[in-house]
Amino acid sequence: MDLPVILKLDALTKQFAGQAAPAVDQVSLVLHQGDLLGLLGPSGCGKTTLLRLIAGFERPQHGTIDLAGHPICDGPVWVPPERRDVGVVFQDYALFPHLCVLDNVAFGLKTQVRRGKLAAGQIREEATRAIALVGLQGFEKRFPHELSGGQQQRVALARAIAPRPSLILLDEPFSNLDVQVRLYLRQEVRDILKGVGASGIFVTHDQEEALSISDSLAVMRSGQVEQFGTPEDIYRYPSSRFVAGFVTQANFLRAERHGNVWKTVLGSFAVDAAAPAAAIAELMVRQEDLQLRPDPAGNLVVRDRQFLGREYRYTLTTATNDILYARTATRDRLEVGQTVTAQVDLNQPQMFAMS
Numbered sequence: 001m002d003l004p005v006i007l008k009l010d011a012l013t014k015q016f017a018g019q020a021a022p023a024v025d026q027v028s029l030v031l032h033q034g035d036l037l038g039l040l041g042p043s044g045c046g047k048t049t050l051l052r053l054i055a056g057f058e059r060p061q062h063g064t065i066d067l068a069g070h071p072i073c074d075g076p077v078w079v080p081p082e083r084r085d086v087g088v089v090f091q092d093y094a095l096f097p098h099l100c101v102l103d104n105v106a107f108g109l110k111t112q113v114r115r116g117k118l119a120a121g122q123i124r125e126e127a128t129r130a131i132a133l134v135g136l137q138g139f140e141k142r143f144p145h146e147l148s149g150g151q152q153q154r155v156a157l158a159r160a161i162a163p164r165p166s167l168i169l170l171d172e173p174f175s176n177l178d179v180q181v182r183l184y185l186r187q188e189v190r191d192i193l194k195g196v197g198a199s200g201i202f203v204t205h206d207q208e209e210a211l212s213i214s215d216s217l218a219v220m221r222s223g224q225v226e227q228f229g230t231p232e233d234i235y236r237y238p239s240s241r242f243v244a245g246f247v248t249q250a251n252f253l254r255a256e257r258h259g260n261v262w263k264t265v266l267g268s269f270a271v272d273a274a275a276p277a278a279a280i281a282e283l284m285v286r287q288e289d290l291q292l293r294p295d296p297a298g299n300l301v302v303r304d305r306q307f308l309g310r311e312y313r314y315t316l317t318t319a320t321n322d323i324l325y326a327r328t329a330t331r332d333r334l335e336v337g338q339t340v341t342a343q344v345d346l347n348q349p350q351m352f353a354m355s
């Protein structure tokens with residue numbers, strides 16, 4: 001059973017003055033209570049603008065926003081950011097440098113007191129609770145410059161969750177962190193948000209990050225949501241060549257139609273009912289769908305091998321000098337320069353019209 005809807009966007013549109021096209025174009029989507037939605041897309045596709053519209057930092061030309069069942073943006077109805085019951089975590093943490101951790105976290109709670117939602121005497125207790133939730137007990141008196149980047153981002157998260165908002169917005173929250181911190185903090189942030197039952201939307205242009213921490217994903221392109229779904233569905237069944245290329249980082253092989261089969265450099269594949277009605281198309285072959293084996297008569301040559309811990313990533317060249325990528329278990333080690341054959345294991349070949 002679906003949980004209640006916490007956020008509903010309907011045909012939200014924002015065009016900045018002097019711009020030829022809207023930054024956010026007719027975006028409609030629904031987020032359920034307790035879910036984490038990832039906004040994924042290339043630079044300039046409108047992710048941050050969409051987040052800023054939800055936060056109330058920008059005003060749309062058209063469309064509506066409902067939060068927790070109430071309109072917060074709908075024609076003449078306009079709830080300003082500080083009254084939206086939304087917490088925001090920015091890419092650059094945006095902590096107050098002259099305030100210690102406790103006072104940074106307490107800051108948002110003072111607004112709650114002014115709005116009569118919290119007693120002044122509870123500020124310290126609530127701030128301490130949020131600091132403990134992000135694992136920073138003992139750091140209350142430190143200043144931002146005395147913390148690592150990852151710790152600063154946790155303070156920013158504590159500040160956002162302290163007032164227990166209906167929704168938390170995170171704008172590329174991990175992008176200023178080095179890769180190790182990024183990997184564990186993103187899991188931690190997911191755990192923290194899930195632990196308090198918070199609903200969240202986070203912006204990223206990192207597909208692996210989006211797939212790993214979202215419950216649902218909106219892939220954006222030119223201001224529009226090109227595909228919305230679970231990470232699994234989007235990875236397995238990308239609805240367009242754009243989504244397929246951006247999310248799966250697959251290989252796309254030129255395929256020529258000969259009657260009932262598509263011919264590619266890696267063999268022939270049956271044409272199915274959903275195939276594009278074209279003589280030439282592209283076959284999606286994910287990096288993990290290629291099984292490589294040494295074969296002196298093979299038509300691929302290993303150009304590079306990267307060790308990724310649990311797997312190798314191979315760069316291969318075809319007879320027509322195209323590049324393919326394959327990921328295999330580390331027990332199947334191949335040498336650079338070796339000639340190989342690839343077996344392609346596809347349950348259902350996915351074809352896209354040529355882009």
Ligand SMILES: Nc1ncnc2c1ncn2[C@@H]1O[C@H](COP(=O)(O)OP(=O)(O)OP(=O)(O)O)[C@@H](O)[C@H]1O
Nearest residue numbers: 016017019023042043044045046047048049050205
């Ligand atoms: N204040 C503004 N005035 C004019 N144009 C803007 C403004 N803010 C954003 N834009 C334009 O709107 C489009 C969407 O920008 P936005 O920052 O939302 O994209 P993004 O997907 O978040 O990009 P990135 O991943 O690079 O942060 C871009 O073309 C950008 O140049």
